[in-house]
Amino acid sequence: MTKIANPDHPIEPTLARRWSPYVFSSRPVEPQILRSLFEAARWAASSFNEQPWRFLVAVQDDQEGFAKLLACLTPKNQEWAKQAPVLVITAVKTAFTANGKPNRVALHDLGLAAGNLSAEATVRGLSVHQMAGVDLEAARQAGAIPEGFEPATAIAIGYRGEPDQAAQPAHADRDAQERKRKPLSEIVFGPEFGRPASWLE
Amino acid sequence: MTKIANPDHPIEPTLARRWSPYVFSSRPVEPQILRSLFEAARWAASSFNEQPWRFLVAVQDDQEGFAKLLACLTPKNQEWAKQAPVLVITAVKTAFTANGKPNRVALHDLGLAAGNLSAEATVRGLSVHQMAGVDLEAARQAGAIPEGFEPATAIAIGYRGEPDQAAQPAHADRDAQERKRKPLSEIVFGPEFGRPASWLE
Numbered sequence: 089m090t091k092i093a094n095p096d097h098p099i100e101p102t103l104a105r106r107w108s109p110y111v112f113s114s115r116p117v118e119p120q121i122l123r124s125l126f127e128a129a130r131w132a133a134s135s136f137n138e139q140p141w142r143f144l145v146a147v148q149d150d151q152e153g154f155a156k157l158l159a160c161l162t163p164k165n166q167e168w169a170k171q172a173p174v175l176v177i178t179a180v181k182t183a184f185t186a187n188g189k190p191n192r193v194a195l196h197d198l199g200l201a202a203g204n205l206s207a208e209a210t211v212r213g214l215s216v217h218q219m220a221g222v223d224l225e226a227a228r229q230a231g232a233i234p235e236g237f238e239p240a241t242a243i244a245i246g247y248r249g250e251p252d253q254a255a256q257p258a259h260a261d262r263d264a265q266e267r268k269r270k271p272l273s274e275i276v277f278g279p280e281f282g283r284p285a286s287w288l289e
Numbered sequence: 290m291t292k293i294a295n296p297d298h299p300i301e302p303t304l305a306r307r308w309s310p311y312v313f314s315s316r317p318v319e320p321q322i323l324r325s326l327f328e329a330a331r332w333a334a335s336s337f338n339e340q341p342w343r344f345l346v347a348v349q350d351d352q353e354g355f356a357k358l359l360a361c362l363t364p365k366n367q368e369w370a371k372q373a374p375v376l377v378i379t380a381v382k383t384a385f386t387a388n389g390k391p392n393r394v395a396l397h398d399l400g401l402a403a404g405n406l407s408a409e410a411t412v413r414g415l416s417v418h419q420m421a422g423v424d425l426e427a428a429r430q431a432g433a434i435p436e437g438f439e440p441a442t443a444i445a446i447g448y449r450g451e452p453d454q455a456a457q458p459a460h461a462d463r464d465a466q467e468r469k470r471k472p473l474s475e476i477v478f479g480p481e482f483g484r485p486a487s488w489l490e
């Protein structure tokens with residue numbers, strides 16, 4: 089199944105093709121591909137080039153490690169994410185290394201890195217499903233995340249599965265839903281919030 | 290000038306080619322291209338599909354609007370960003386629309402959208418320079434950002450300029466610097482923080 093966005097303006101096919109599936113195939117992700125995914129994340133922009141992102145990664149082959157990270161997800165997320173061949177818990181460094189001041193945009197910059205990872209995955213025919221539904225305290229314990237870092241999100245990575253591979257029929261139903269977004273005019277304004285941008289019409 | 294990342298593992302050229310210049314050409318960005326950039330942002334993933342991102346956009350032609358947003362940047366950022374043909378102040382909705390609960394990952398998801406915008410820009414030969422150096426209170430005032438939303442970052446968008454177009458020689462020098470990142474082994478671990486991932490070697 090492919091599920092392409094129906095953009096109102098032309099965009100790069102890789103970005104249009106990306107969506108977050110609930111059904112993953114059991115096919116493992118090749119180590120060299122996994123390296124490229126995180127390499128893509130590595131080259132994201134970040135404030136003062138701090139690179140606040142960290143990734144704890146478990147592959148299905150490592151049953152113990154995978155179970156440990158899986159247990160940090162909310163029960164709803166565990167139901168489908170247990171089938172993903174790769175599971176990631178992300179963390180961010182909360183202060184700048186150079187001066188110890190709080191990094192207000194650490195989470196934002198993690199998003200830039202995760203977006204790169206997601207784009208690289210799409211190019212390679214893989215899918216990514218990011219989750220905010222993480223028990224942060226459990227993640228800190230399970231991943232031995234030290235002081236100065238904060239657990240942030242989870243990411244399931246793998247090849248998409250067929251509907252009959254869904255852990256629950258509801259997951260296949262969700263994968264079949266149309267992708268929807270707010271109209272551009274609701275998120276993009278001129279220099280004042282809520283006032284239309286002249287070039288958008 | 291192109292400045293390609295020197296990745297340790299192969300990645301999508303669009304991601305390798307992206308970097309954040311300090312010198313922009315005065316060439317305006319075509320409205321239809323600007324629409325595609327924000328359309329790409331629009332299709333990013335977000336927690337509960339909340340799409341918490343908002344973009345206030347000023348183009349150089351709108352001198353008043355541009356000056357208003359420019360004045361929200363830190364003085365250092367104003368020095369070079371004043372030459373960018375397009376300037377953006379971003380904001381996020383801080384709570385989920387469905388239930389009013391705080392959206393812990395709003396800034397993260399803004400990062401995903403900004404990453405999409407940045408990738409689309411790179412594909413189209415444009416450059417993006419994101420900034421955390423924003424006077425948030427000034428941005429709230431200038432952009433009339435209402436309660437429930439928080440100003441977040443700024444984004445300069447345009448075609449790259451030649452070194453002799455730099456507002457200051459130091460900007461051209463910064464553009465000439467090599468791109469650097471931490472080794473992958475410092476940001477990617479196995480299921481435990483600080484412990485190497487077996488597939489990474």
